[in-house]
Amino acid sequence: MHRLARTGGTAELLRWLAGRAEGWAGIVGPDGTVLHAAARTAGAMVPDVAGLVAESASALAERGVQAYSVDTGEHTALLFPLSGFPQGGFPQSGLPQGTSPHGGFPQGVGDPAAPVLAVVTPRPVAAGLATLLADVVLPLSLCLQAETLERKRRRVDLAESRGREAVLHLLMTGQLSIAQQVAGALRPRLPDPVRVCVVECSGDDRDEVARVCVDADGGRSWIVRCPVYARHLILVMPAEDAGEKAPEPGAAPTDETVAARVGDCVVGVSEPVPLADTATGYRQAFHALAVARELPSRHARFGVSPDPALVVGPAGRRWADELLNPLLTHVPRRAQDPGSQELLATATSWLAFSSHATDHLKVHRNTLAARLRLIGELLGLDLHRLADQSALDLALRVRATPAPACTPEVPSSAPPFPYASGTSQAAGGLDAILCRPAVRDWADQQLAPVLGAEETLRTWLRCEGRLGPTAAGLGISVPGARKRLTRLETVLQRSLLRPPSARYDLWLAWRSRDLAAPRH
Numbered sequence: 001m002h003r004l005a006r007t008g009g010t011a012e013l014l015r016w017l018a019g020r021a022e023g024w025a026g027i028v029g030p031d032g033t034v035l036h037a038a039a040r041t042a043g044a045m046v047p048d049v050a051g052l053v054a055e056s057a058s059a060l061a062e063r064g065v066q067a068y069s070v071d072t073g074e075h076t077a078l079l080f081p082l083s084g085f086p087q088g089g090f091p092q093s094g095l096p097q098g099t100s101p102h103g104g105f106p107q108g109v110g111d112p113a114a115p116v117l118a119v120v121t122p123r124p125v126a127a128g129l130a131t132l133l134a135d136v137v138l139p140l141s142l143c144l145q146a147e148t149l150e151r152k153r154r155r156v157d158l159a160e161s162r163g164r165e166a167v168l169h170l171l172m173t174g175q176l177s178i179a180q181q182v183a184g185a186l187r188p189r190l191p192d193p194v195r196v197c198v199v200e201c202s203g204d205d206r207d208e209v210a211r212v213c214v215d216a217d218g219g220r221s222w223i224v225r226c227p228v229y230a231r232h233l234i235l236v237m238p239a240e241d242a243g244e245k246a247p248e249p250g251a252a253p254t255d256e257t258v259a260a261r262v263g264d265c266v267v268g269v270s271e272p273v274p275l276a277d278t279a280t281g282y283r284q285a286f287h288a289l290a291v292a293r294e295l296p297s298r299h300a301r302f303g304v305s306p307d308p309a310l311v312v313g314p315a316g317r318r319w320a321d322e323l324l325n326p327l328l329t330h331v332p333r334r335a336q337d338p339g340s341q342e343l344l345a346t347a348t349s350w351l352a353f354s355s356h357a358t359d360h361l362k363v364h365r366n367t368l369a370a371r372l373r374l375i376g377e378l379l380g381l382d383l384h385r386l387a388d389q390s391a392l393d394l395a396l397r398v399r400a401t402p403a404p405a406c407t408p409e410v411p412s413s414a415p416p417f418p419y420a421s422g423t424s425q426a427a428g429g430l431d432a433i434l435c436r437p438a439v440r441d442w443a444d445q446q447l448a449p450v451l452g453a454e455e456t457l458r459t460w461l462r463c464e465g466r467l468g469p470t471a472a473g474l475g476i477s478v479p480g481a482r483k484r485l486t487r488l489e490t491v492l493q494r495s496l497l498r499p500p501s502a503r504y505d506l507w508l509a510w511r512s513r514d515l516a517a518p519r520h
Contacts, residue, residue, distance in 0.1 A: 191238035196281030239272035259299035290495035320395035443512035
């Protein structure tokens with residue numbers, strides 16, 4: 001009996017009791033609702049259990065007994081109230097809110113509000129069965145209590161996980177003050193500045209890896225289960241220059257410790273960034289993760305690479321404001337329609353996660369598609385084109401970057417260029433921005449690792465970042481194209497095949513380079 005309680009819980013105990021009674025065994029609520037049940041055979045015929053419980057409930061309360069039996073002719077029903085339940089009762093018993101189900105049971109007095117063990121057995125009752133049922137009441141009650149507490153613990157864990165996910169979402173969309181207010185109810189406090197770390201686990205080990213992370217840094221990091229990738233943990237860690245003390249003098253950084261202690265995980269880490277730039281830190285950590293997969297240490301930190309939003313200058317900021325103005329000033333026609341902030345969050349999430357944005361935003365794919373259509377109509381963009389996607393991504397990043405951080409304006413002597421092929425008129429002004437000397441220097445830095453071997457990358461960008469058309473354009477198989485792009489990920493130290501992808505930056509870099517090329 002105790003072995004079954006430890007290994008199988010309530011279900012196994014009831015199954016065993018049904019076999020011993022050669023009939024039916026179950027847990028029944030005070031209103032006659034069957035909460036758990038098991039029968040010796042699937043087609044076992046038993047009398048109306050709900051009726052039997054309803055008939056005996058008043059007798060249990062009136063007589064203050066701890067057992068009751070009812071004969072129905074061919075069967076005998078034995079009922080034993082279960083004791084020791086916490087205030088609030090058995091969660092599925094159907095009790096009114098606030099009803100206490102344990103009543104006088106700790107003192108041994110029957111309580112009609114408690115769940116009841118009911119066993120229906122053929123007559124005559126087997127010798128010793130009543131004693132056996134009296135003995136099983138305690139382990140069965142303990143099993144039910146343990147299972148109830150486990151359900152409550154899971155609900156609390158889920159609520160905390162959703163709360164942390166909400167804070168991360170607010171950080172990723174730039175709503176820093178609201179994120180800090182929400183995070184105030186949880187622990188630890190949000191650090192500033194931060195490094196963002198993405199840990200890729202194998203299988204279903206996220207909970208165990210999260211415990212390793214907490215142990216490694218003493219609970220200083222903000223740990224979130226990624227809502228998009230089921231194998232990812234996201235850590236918002238205090239940066240080394242944040243003024244925080246390490247858990248122990250001379251201790252290794254948390255990300256390195258986790259990579260060393262968890263033998264099958266991969267870790268990517270961002271540069272130190274302000275808390276307000278958590279979205280940038282996440283992109284950097286994701287790119288570092290792509291590099292780490294190819295390293296024996298399974299750990300990589302993002303290499304130095306300026307964000308294009310930092311080199312576009314005041315002219316780029318004016319261009320971004322003009323492009324995004326229809327979206328920023330959008331007023332929905334109906335109260336239930338998405339407003340400008342919701343559409344901005346949708347655009348940011350979709351550019352980062354592609355179709356996985358439905359998991360990030362917790363919306364249906366039809367809702368996402370409808371919002372994207374509206375965004376495209378407001379901005380005059382074709383969001384199926386990589387050129388317009390890149391323009392929108394840059395505009396959103398420029399808007400999220402503090403104005404003083406932008407490179408000062410430097411007059412450009414370059415003549416105006418026509419719109420990029422496949423770029424809408426709304427995004428066409430981007431060409432003038434990509435001609436700036438600072439942007440050209442940035443583009444040269446981005447493309448330097450692949451010069452002389454750029455065919456695969458250019459074909460991939462020309463094919464809108466789609467793997468099948470890229471393979472056809474190169475005259476190779478899809479696995480072959482994937483292998484080439486995986487090698488490029490290592491060379492560029494950026495993620496290409498999984499979003500967040502570097503394809504927007506690379507498209508902008510190639511466009512800037514093409515504009516700078518001599519025209520014949």
